[in-house]
Amino acid sequence: MIKPQKGEIRKPTKTISGITPVAVMLPPRKCEHGRCIYCPNLNVPQSYTPKSPVVMRAKEVDYDPYKQVIGRIEAYKAMNHPTEKIELIIMGGTFLEYPEEFQHNFIKSLYDALNGKISKTLKVAQELNENSTNRCVALCVETRPDVCIKYIDRMREWGVTRVELGVQIIDDEIYDQIKRGHKVIDVINATKELKNAGFKIGYHIMPGLPGSNLQKDIKLFKKLFSNSNFKPDQLKLYPCQVMPSSVLEELYWEGKYKPYSREEIEKVLIEMLKLTPRYCRIMRVMREIPPEYIIAGTIRIDLRREIEKELRKKNSKLKEIRYREIGFAQQEKKEINLDLKLKITKYKASKGKEYFLEIINKDDILFGLLRLRLHHKNAIIREVHVYGQSLNLGEKIKDVAQHQGLGKWLIEEAEKITKENKISKLSIISGIGVREYYRKLGYKLEDTYMVKELN
Ligand code: SF4
Structure with missing residues (x-):
């Protein structure tokens, strides 16, 4: 990387929202419910590929959380980003299903890395972090809706502030078809209990799943905001793609499944962006999957930029948070x-x-x-x-x-x-x-x- 000039921030969008995100990857572990049919099985953290940047960085240090955090902070500093207010994001499977001792040590290592010092206990590490140079201002855990309620107290002890739920679509028939292993009622209950405990809630939504279509995706998306059981604070929109070694790949080759075309994806995403109310933030659109791991489905990870550019040109008034920041x-x-x-x-x-x-x-x-x-x-x-x-x-x-x-x-x-x-x-x-x-x-x-x- 060419050294940035004095005062120049390289890739400024990374910290444009006011905090510096540090993603930390978990070591590979199979999900306990089995495997969703679109999820690949590539001997790396579940649902990721060996060439995902965050996986490559984590593999280099043998998934050591301490080293992953230190590495990211150094990279940010080299790009001239501020690193005093850090959001930690734990990625790669269902963290809450890992053994308790592993979870505890993993979290403690994150704080230790921010503090640049190994403390005796998690509590001491957290106290130190209250005034440390690199403070943890937010901590995010990704989880399935059916496994988080009983761990609310534990998440609070760790200092978690945001929970991202793999929701994908709110339809029980499709959940059965894609082998999600949970129901819509689990989404409803998790959303309520997590909100009551004060967490910020993000949903991952996957348009184009088997059993769905454009009309159904839009109809159920509208329901996310018209039905008071849902109303997430944030969304990640990840259209369904066919990845190697997934069950969906077999269905695709057998001619039983076809992902959305680029035009269909654009259409569904534009509609979703327009339907999102002002209290919700679209965090991300499209997963960052290296093209060689996409058997079928669009490879355009920068689709959002193109869509928003067009919408801004037309002076479209989107209400979702990120567009207005x-x-x-x-x-x-x-x-x-x-x-x-x-x-x-x-x-x-x-x-x-x-x-x-x-x-x-x-x-x-x-x-x-x-x-x-x-x-x-x-x-x-x-x-x-x-x-x-x-x-x-x-x-x-x-x-x-x-x-x-x-x-x-x-x-x-x-x-x-x-x-x-x-x-x-x-x-x-x-x-x-x-x-x-x-x-x-x-x-x-x-x-x-x-x-x-x-x-
Ligand atoms: S819950 Fe997520 S990580 Fe687990 S199998 Fe399903 S998609 Fe993959």
Whole structure:
């Protein structure tokens, strides 16, 4: 890699949303329910390929979590990205099904790596991380909907803030056909329990599965947001592709399955982008699968960029979060109006009330957001996020939203809403590395949450 110039950030999109993501891959292990028919079996972490960049990096260090984190931080530093606010993402199969001791040691190693020091216990490592140079501001685990509810307390002890559920499609007949090994009711229950515990929820959605078609995919996608049992905070849209050694490959060669054409994928994705409400973020579109591992299905991993470019040209007003984030407007060198206002969207979800608070300007460019959930006389903030190029703590740049007091503004508004609803205590799910920030706003650590009594 050619060394970046002083002040130049290489691949700026990586940290454009305000935090620095570090993906860590688990060593290979078979899923306990069997294998979904589209999932490959390539002697690497389940559902990945030997040439996926994150797998290659992990293999080089024998899947050692400590070394994976150190390697990524060094790479980010070399590209001039800030590394003070890290989001850790654990990938590669169902982490919650690994042996408990393995899980514990894996998580501790992640914090140890961020701290640059091996602590005696996980708790000590977390305490150290509260003030460390590389703080863990978010921790994400990918899991199946049927295996996460009983591990909620454990995930909180680890400092998990976000859970990504493999949902794919909300249809029991298709679940049977693709051998998912769970039902729609598992998605509904997991979504509710995880939201009540304060987690941010992402769904992985897979258009083009056997048994589905364009109309069905769109119809069920609409249901994700019209039925209050679902309403995810984030989505990853991964159209079904035929990969080697999967059962789907056999069906494909037998002529029993055909993936969507490029035109069909484009059509379904554009429709999904348009249907996504303002409280949901489309995190990713298309999986990063090396073309040599795609037997059939589109190989265009940059499809989103093309689609969005077209939509922006046509001045289409998408509402989903990522499309409206300030970081992208800055990247396009748009003139940004700094007259900011608060917008509150209220909706019912999973037997609770959600308040989605946004700080936007008149062009609907998004500077910051907060998710407040009220359920059974409990109030919990599930997310506070101020957007813009990730800045090192305390650093200020003109026109950049982070560190300009927007987080405080959002939290004060959430406190007001909580009091108006006659609830006297507000909790915040907090990444370990953000606890200090909340302490300054009068919150105290209680169990694994930051909590404030409101008078
Ligand atoms: S749950 Fe995920 S990793 Fe496990 S078999 Fe299904 S697709 Fe593969």
